[in-house]
Structure formats: C-alpha cells, structure tokens
Amino acid sequence: MDKENLVALYRQMVLIRVFEDRAAEMYAKAKIAGFLHLYNGQEAVAVGAVSALNPDDDVVVNYRDHGWALARGSSARAVMAELFGRATGTTGGRGGSMHLVDVKNHFWGGYAIVGGHLPLAAGLAAAAQYLKTGRVTLCSMGDGSTNIGTFHAALNWAKLWNLPVIFMVENNQYAMGTHYDVHSAVPMLQKAAGYNMYAEEVDGMDVMAVREAVCRVAERARRGEGPSFLNVVTYRYRGHSMADPDVQRDKAEIARWKERDPITRFARDVLLKRNLVTPKELEDIQKSVEQEVEDAIEFADKSPEPALDTLYDYIYQQPVRNMQIAGSLIRPPTVAKDIPTNGKHA
Amino acid sequence: MxxxxxxxxxxxxxxxxxxxxxxxxxxxxxxxxxxxxxxxxxxxxxxxxxxxxxxxxxxxxxxxxxxxxxxxxxxxxxxxxxxxxxxxxxxxxxxxxxxxxxxxxxxxxxxxxxxxxxxxxxxxxxxxxxxxxxxxxxxxxxxxxxxxxxxxxxxxxxxxxxxxxxxxxxxxxxxxxxxxxxxPDEEYLIPIGVSDYKRRGKDVTIVTWGRMTMESLKAARILAEEGIEVEIVDLRTLRPLDLSLALESVHKTNRVIVVEEGWRTAGLGAEIAASLQEMAFNDLDAPIARVAGLEVPMPYARNLERATLPFAEDVVAAVHAMMQQQY
Structure with missing residues (x-):
C-alpha cells in the first residue's frame, strides 16, 4: 500500500472513533434515541476488511454498523442524520442506528436480529455464484451470534454449495455482557472446523493484519475455493450499547486492551515509524475529522424529520390492485402535532 | 380446455x-x-x-x-x-x-x-x-x-x-x-389482490378461501336442493385483503358467513367480519357468523381430527342457523 492509502486507512479509523464519541454525546443530549451500539475499539476491523474488497463486493453486517457504513463510503452526514431519525439519513429515518444501508456501495445493511443476516449473506453469495458476477460477500458478526441456529445453517450451506462468502467474527469476547467462556462450549476456530471451512485467527487491533487476511480469503473465494471463516479478535471499549452501564467487565481488562489501541498503534508502528507522516500531519487529520463530524451533527440537526405522507412508502415495491382496501393502507397517518421528538429511551 | x-x-x-x-x-x-x-x-x-x-x-x-x-x-x-x-x-x-x-x-x-x-x-x-x-x-x-x-x-x-x-x-x-x-393451455396471469365469485346466489354470502372454498361449494349444492342459494366469494389473496366483492355481495344478500379452516380466535375471519360490519352495517339482516376450526391442538384419532376441522356440513349448519334466525 502506498502512503496515500495508508493515511486514508488511518483517517477512516479516526473518523469512526470521533463519530462514535460524538454520537454518544448526542445520545446523552437526547438527539438520538433507542439503541446505540458504538464501535470504539473495533475500528481496525471494518476499515481493514473494507480496504481489502472490491467496490462491488457485497457487505452484510450486524447492528454495530456505524463503522462499517462509514468505511464503505456512506457520508458522516447521512449516517448521523439517520441516528437523528431525519429524512436525510441513510434510510430516511426508517431504520435508525441498527439498520444503516447503502446499496449503491454494496453495503446491504446492518441487521439487528443476532445471526439473522448470515443466511442472507449466503444468499447474496449464491446469487453471485449463479449469476457469475465474480463478487465476494463479506459477512461480519459478533461472537455472540456463533451459537444460534442460523450460524450453523449458513456455514453448512455455504460449504455445501462452495459459496464465495467470508464469515468474519468480530470477536470482542462478549455477547452483550456474557463472556465467551460462558456462552460458547468450544474455541471459535473449532466451530469453523465443524464445517471443514478454511479459517484463520486474526489480530483485530491491527488494521493491516485484518486487511491482509481478508485479501487472502477473498482471493480464495474468487478462485472458486469457496467460503472461509475469520476469527478476528478485538475489543469494544464501551458497553454493549448506550443502555449498558458496563459494570460486569473488569476495568483492568478494558485498560489492557486500550494499550493495544488500533489507531495509536497504527500511527506509531506504521505511519510515524516509516516516516510517512509527521506528528503535525496526524494532528491535522484529527482536526479535519472533528470538523467533518461537527458538520455532520449540524447537518443532522438541521435536517427535517421524514414527511408523514411517506409513512407507507415502500412497504411494497410493487403495489397491487385493491391495495387501498387492505385495512391500514386506506387510512392516512394521523399523528398528534405536539409529540415529544427523539425522546431518550432506556 | x-x-x-x-x-x-x-x-x-x-x-x-x-x-x-x-x-x-x-x-x-x-x-x-x-x-x-x-x-x-x-x-x-x-x-x-x-x-x-x-x-x-x-x-x-x-x-x-x-x-x-x-x-x-x-x-x-x-x-x-x-x-x-x-x-x-x-x-x-x-x-x-x-x-x-x-x-x-x-x-x-x-x-x-x-x-x-x-x-x-x-x-x-x-x-x-x-x-x-x-x-x-x-x-x-x-x-x-x-x-x-x-x-x-x-x-x-x-x-x-x-x-x-x-x-x-x-x-x-x-x-x-x-x-x-x-x-387453459394458453398462458394467463391472475393478479394478486383480487377476489373472485366462485358461485352466484341471492340468499347468503360466504366469504372464504383455500380448502374451505371447496367445502363451501359442496355445502352450496346441498343448500340449493333446499332452495337456498348461497353466493361464494373466494378471497384468493389474504394480504392485501380485497373485500370489494364481499361488500358488493352483502349489499344484495344482507347475510354473511365467513368460513375459515384455522383457529377462530384472532383468525382472519374476525378481521373480515369486523371490516364488513364497519363498511356495511346497515345492509346486514343478521350478525356476521363465523365457521372455523375448533381451538385444540389437532389430535391424531380419525374421529377427533374430523371433529376439529370445518367441513361442508358445518357450513350447511351455519347457513341453516342464519336463515332460521329472525332479527
């Protein structure tokens, strides 16, 4: 990778970090409601993985998806506006934090039912195989999703049909608050071995390691060698969501992982060590990112809420006759004018 | 054909x-x-x-x-x-x-x-x-x-x-x-969301779909011998629900029975009955009746299974009950 691209990886990670910190602030100010799952600590995973893919490869992830959307090219404005529930958001305020999407960038969405998106990823890969598009599907998930039925059903199917899909576990070692040793009976790689699937363990705090691993397995998939499995070991600095007081994790454990922070480590061990940037340039990047996120917040805050008359849009792609007689579709939405907006929820 | x-x-x-x-x-x-x-x-x-x-x-x-x-x-x-x-x-x-x-x-x-x-x-x-x-x-x-x-x-x-x-x-x-x-041998399409008359009649409207359409048609033949002519609306699509023919039929017959195979409580028949009375209350000469499956987990025994499911005779009985009522 040349200097420009390496610096771009750094900038993306910083953008995600600053974006998440500011999102937490906006949540505290009740600008954002519902559930908010932050990506702090895991930045190297999305940034490294996306940098290894072609622009038309398909990406499907879980609800901890802000970093993925930003890495895949959604603007900070659109993502922040979505968190604010505004018409200018990635889904016009329909999906919120957990359901970002950007299909033009082949980002097929954040999915919030644990494990629910794994079969969808296999299906996207099945379509790529059947239609001979040459695309690879990258499916990211948490370690908590590796015990549910769809995980096993999707891995079995992908191996059986030799599908071009990468199952990537962002193993932050906690399913909400439950540690891996309490939620899983076997080591992670053994789960892939059960389906005789090519697997690697990756340092998820090292953006280059993630990038190289995804490059390797994407090439395997493009050569027709089928699915693979990456156990990307990482850590999230904050609780499961903003609703999580994070009392169950050992503070010393969090501190230990922060010593391996992917952003400072990449700056120190790669960018500065190789004299690719000066400390001043890193400061400038930090400032420009802070400005970009501040601008996104202003944009989101000024954006209108979605128009009420769009409420029924896209329930169906293809309207059918007699839709107007279908119960709820006949009635225009009626909403009180003075409802509190963006109220904070538990 | x-x-x-x-x-x-x-x-x-x-x-x-x-x-x-x-x-x-x-x-x-x-x-x-x-x-x-x-x-x-x-x-x-x-x-x-x-x-x-x-x-x-x-x-x-x-x-x-x-x-x-x-x-x-x-x-x-x-x-x-x-x-x-x-x-x-x-x-x-x-x-x-x-x-x-x-x-x-x-x-x-x-x-x-x-x-x-x-x-x-x-x-x-x-x-x-x-x-x-x-x-x-x-x-x-x-x-x-x-x-x-x-x-x-x-x-x-x-x-x-x-x-x-x-x-x-x-x-x-x-x-x-x-x-x-x-x-027919030649190609044809049927649109989603459009119901269909499977039998025309003047006395009672039966709104139904699926297997119960066939049972309702059997019931209609029995009732016709008694001089009762039922009209059968086959919904064909359950979402979106097309009640336009059912509504048209109710204007004529003033009596409706919804016939479904599934469990009655919170069944589709409840939705259909509620919607029809909202739209045609003044046309109704009798409360809308429902024929539905009995609310039990299906038993294996031949006689118990048969007792659980609705058949033509249940439709006939429901029509008789409705025709005998004076309101």
Missing part, C-alpha cells in the same frame, strides 16, 4: 416461469429426487428439465428462507419450498423480520422478489403437522399472501407471484393437491 390437478397446475406455472426467466430457481427440502421431486410431487421432473436450477437443501428452514432472501436481494427470483406450513415456524424470524421488512425499513433500497411455497393441511398427522397459519402471515405488513383454491387460480397466481417484486407467501393445501379443474 384440459382438466388437470392443482398439483399439475402449480408445476406448469413453475415450468413456464423457469422457461421465461433464467433467474427463477427452486430450492427446498427434497425437491429434486425424493419420490420423483417434492414431498408432494409438485416439482417432479423439473430438476431434469432445468439442470442446476432445482436444488435440494438441508433441513434448515431458516436458511432456506434466508438464503432465498439474500439471493433475491442479489438479483435472482428464488421459489423456496417449505415442505409443510408447520415448518415455516422455524423460519418465522426470516419471514417476518427479514423478508417482510427489507423494502420499507431500508427505504426502498432493497427488494426481495421471492416466493415461499408451502401447504397448509392435515391428514392424520397430529398436532405438529396439521395446522393452518393463514392468519399469521396475513397479519404482517410487507408480505403478500396468496391462498388459491382451484387449479386455475393456483397456476395464474403462482406465475404472478414469481414475477412480483415483493416476497409472496404462497399457501397451498395438502387436501387440494389432488383436486381437478379446468386450466
């Missing part, structure tokens, strides 16, 4: 659409070789006709639907067969949380043009294998739900469903697969 079975009509629809569109595939449990193709024979022979396009899958309904959704997102038109409606429960998350949500939640960016074919039904198979979930599917915004009663409707509606850009739950019925009816 040839008389063919409901099963054969479905197969012809699948064949014609596969010939027409190379992105149409059939995925499901035992759809290739078992018993010639399909647990109930609907896909028999298609795997040979369309190599690589009819594929057996693991017994993992959540993946059959989920992989189908993903493939539909990726540009295909999969027809996913779930062997019986009972097993759709394993895939309920995929159907409700994923198939039905994609288009609206992602603001139109994602479409899911897939068909989920599955039969309701019974046949001495006891509680876990003898169920009807029409109302469950019809409850969900984002799904289109179709339940044809005749070979003619089955063929025309399946072809339309495959061409539709939304997820369609296509509810067949085990007891209908062997029934026969006229189906």
């Amino acid at each position: 040839a008389e063919i079975t409901y099963r054969e009509a479905l197969k012809r629809a699948l064949r014609e659409e596969m010939q027409r569109d190379p992105t149409v595939v059939i995925w499901g449990e035992d759809v290739v070789a078992y018993a010639g193709g399909g647990a109930y024979g609907v896909t028999s022979g298609l795997a040979k006709e369309f190599p690589g396009r009819v594929r057996d899958t693991p017994i993992a309904e959540e993946a059959i639907i989920g992989v189908g959704i993903g493939a539909a997102m990726g540009g295909m038109r999969p027809v996913c067969e779930i062997m019986t409606v009972n097993f759709t429960l394993v895939a309920w998350d995929q159907i409700v949380n994923h198939a039905a949500k994609q288009s609206h939640m992602f603001n139109g960016q994602i479409k899911v043009p897939m068909v989920i074919r599955t039969p309701n039904g019974h046949g001495r198979t006891a509680a876990t294998h003898s169920q009807n979930f029409d109302a469950w599917f019809a409850h969900v915004p984002g799904l289109k739900v179709v339940a044809p009663s005749t070979p003619y409707d089955a063929k025309g509606l399946l072809k339309t469903s495959i061409r539709d850009d939304d997820p369609v739950v296509f509810l067949e019925h085990l007891q209908l697969y062997g029934t026969r009816g006229e189906v």
Whole structure:
C-alpha cells in the first residue's frame, strides 16, 4: 500500500472513533434515541476488511454498523442524520442506528436480529455464484451470534454449495455482557472446523493484519475455493450499547486492551515509524475529522424529520390492485402535532 | 380446455416461469429426487428439465428462507419450498423480520422478489403437522399472501407471484393437491389482490378461501336442493385483503358467513367480519357468523381430527342457523 492509502486507512479509523464519541454525546443530549451500539475499539476491523474488497463486493453486517457504513463510503452526514431519525439519513429515518444501508456501495445493511443476516449473506453469495458476477460477500458478526441456529445453517450451506462468502467474527469476547467462556462450549476456530471451512485467527487491533487476511480469503473465494471463516479478535471499549452501564467487565481488562489501541498503534508502528507522516500531519487529520463530524451533527440537526405522507412508502415495491382496501393502507397517518421528538429511551 | 390437478397446475406455472426467466430457481427440502421431486410431487421432473436450477437443501428452514432472501436481494427470483406450513415456524424470524421488512425499513433500497411455497393441511398427522397459519402471515405488513383454491387460480397466481417484486407467501393445501379443474393451455396471469365469485346466489354470502372454498361449494349444492342459494366469494389473496366483492355481495344478500379452516380466535375471519360490519352495517339482516376450526391442538384419532376441522356440513349448519334466525 502506498502512503496515500495508508493515511486514508488511518483517517477512516479516526473518523469512526470521533463519530462514535460524538454520537454518544448526542445520545446523552437526547438527539438520538433507542439503541446505540458504538464501535470504539473495533475500528481496525471494518476499515481493514473494507480496504481489502472490491467496490462491488457485497457487505452484510450486524447492528454495530456505524463503522462499517462509514468505511464503505456512506457520508458522516447521512449516517448521523439517520441516528437523528431525519429524512436525510441513510434510510430516511426508517431504520435508525441498527439498520444503516447503502446499496449503491454494496453495503446491504446492518441487521439487528443476532445471526439473522448470515443466511442472507449466503444468499447474496449464491446469487453471485449463479449469476457469475465474480463478487465476494463479506459477512461480519459478533461472537455472540456463533451459537444460534442460523450460524450453523449458513456455514453448512455455504460449504455445501462452495459459496464465495467470508464469515468474519468480530470477536470482542462478549455477547452483550456474557463472556465467551460462558456462552460458547468450544474455541471459535473449532466451530469453523465443524464445517471443514478454511479459517484463520486474526489480530483485530491491527488494521493491516485484518486487511491482509481478508485479501487472502477473498482471493480464495474468487478462485472458486469457496467460503472461509475469520476469527478476528478485538475489543469494544464501551458497553454493549448506550443502555449498558458496563459494570460486569473488569476495568483492568478494558485498560489492557486500550494499550493495544488500533489507531495509536497504527500511527506509531506504521505511519510515524516509516516516516510517512509527521506528528503535525496526524494532528491535522484529527482536526479535519472533528470538523467533518461537527458538520455532520449540524447537518443532522438541521435536517427535517421524514414527511408523514411517506409513512407507507415502500412497504411494497410493487403495489397491487385493491391495495387501498387492505385495512391500514386506506387510512392516512394521523399523528398528534405536539409529540415529544427523539425522546431518550432506556 | 384440459382438466388437470392443482398439483399439475402449480408445476406448469413453475415450468413456464423457469422457461421465461433464467433467474427463477427452486430450492427446498427434497425437491429434486425424493419420490420423483417434492414431498408432494409438485416439482417432479423439473430438476431434469432445468439442470442446476432445482436444488435440494438441508433441513434448515431458516436458511432456506434466508438464503432465498439474500439471493433475491442479489438479483435472482428464488421459489423456496417449505415442505409443510408447520415448518415455516422455524423460519418465522426470516419471514417476518427479514423478508417482510427489507423494502420499507431500508427505504426502498432493497427488494426481495421471492416466493415461499408451502401447504397448509392435515391428514392424520397430529398436532405438529396439521395446522393452518393463514392468519399469521396475513397479519404482517410487507408480505403478500396468496391462498388459491382451484387449479386455475393456483397456476395464474403462482406465475404472478414469481414475477412480483415483493416476497409472496404462497399457501397451498395438502387436501387440494389432488383436486381437478379446468386450466387453459394458453398462458394467463391472475393478479394478486383480487377476489373472485366462485358461485352466484341471492340468499347468503360466504366469504372464504383455500380448502374451505371447496367445502363451501359442496355445502352450496346441498343448500340449493333446499332452495337456498348461497353466493361464494373466494378471497384468493389474504394480504392485501380485497373485500370489494364481499361488500358488493352483502349489499344484495344482507347475510354473511365467513368460513375459515384455522383457529377462530384472532383468525382472519374476525378481521373480515369486523371490516364488513364497519363498511356495511346497515345492509346486514343478521350478525356476521363465523365457521372455523375448533381451538385444540389437532389430535391424531380419525374421529377427533374430523371433529376439529370445518367441513361442508358445518357450513350447511351455519347457513341453516342464519336463515332460521329472525332479527
């Protein structure tokens, strides 16, 4: 990778970090409601993985998806506006934090039912195989999703049909608050071995390691060698969501992982060590990112809420006759004018 | 016009659409070789006709639907067969949380043009294998739900469903697969969301669908001998619900019975009755009546199974009761 691209990886990670910190602030100010799952600590995973893919490869992830959307090219404005529930958001305020999407960038969405998106990823890969598009599907998930039925059903199917899909576990070692040793009976790689699937363990705090691993397995998939499995070991600095007081994790454990922070480590061990940037340039990047996120917040805050008359849009792609007689579709939405907006929820 | 079975009509629809569109595939449990193709024979022979396009899958309904959704997102038109409606429960998350949500939640960016074919039904198979979930599917915004009663409707509606850009739950019925009816050789389509008169009459309106359309027609023949002429509205589509013909019929007969196979409480009959009385209260000469399945987990014993399900005689009894009442 040349200097420009390496610096771009750094900038993306910083953008995600600053974006998440500011999102937490906006949540505290009740600008954002519902559930908010932050990506702090895991930045190297999305940034490294996306940098290894072609622009038309398909990406499907879980609800901890802000970093993925930003890495895949959604603007900070659109993502922040979505968190604010505004018409200018990635889904016009329909999906919120957990359901970002950007299909033009082949980002097929954040999915919030644990494990629910794994079969969808296999299906996207099945379509790529059947239609001979040459695309690879990258499916990211948490370690908590590796015990549910769809995980096993999707891995079995992908191996059986030799599908071009990468199952990537962002193993932050906690399913909400439950540690891996309490939620899983076997080591992670053994789960892939059960389906005789090519697997690697990756340092998820090292953006280059993630990038190289995804490059390797994407090439395997493009050569027709089928699915693979990456156990990307990482850590999230904050609780499961903003609703999580994070009392169950050992503070010393969090501190230990922060010593391996992917952003400072990449700056120190790669960018500065190789004299690719000066400390001043890193400061400038930090400032420009802070400005970009501040601008996104202003944009989101000024954006209108979605128009009420769009409420029924896209329930169906293809309207059918007699839709107007279908119960709820006949009635225009009626909403009180003075409802509190963006109220904070538990 | 040839008389063919409901099963054969479905197969012809699948064949014609596969010939027409190379992105149409059939995925499901035992759809290739078992018993010639399909647990109930609907896909028999298609795997040979369309190599690589009819594929057996693991017994993992959540993946059959989920992989189908993903493939539909990726540009295909999969027809996913779930062997019986009972097993759709394993895939309920995929159907409700994923198939039905994609288009609206992602603001139109994602479409899911897939068909989920599955039969309701019974046949001495006891509680876990003898169920009807029409109302469950019809409850969900984002799904289109179709339940044809005749070979003619089955063929025309399946072809339309495959061409539709939304997820369609296509509810067949085990007891209908062997029934026969006229189906033209030339191509035709039946639109989703349009109900149909299956019999004209002046005395009582029966609103029904699926297997109960056939039982209602049997009941109508018995009642005709007594001089009672029932009108039968076959909904054909359960979401969106087209009550326009039912409404038209009520204006004429002033009496309605909703006939459904599933459990009565919170059934589709309740929705239909409520909607009709909202729209036509002043036309009604009697409270809207319901014929439905008894609310018990289906027993295996022959006599108990029969007692649980509604048949023509229950429809006849309901019509008699309604005609005898003075209001």
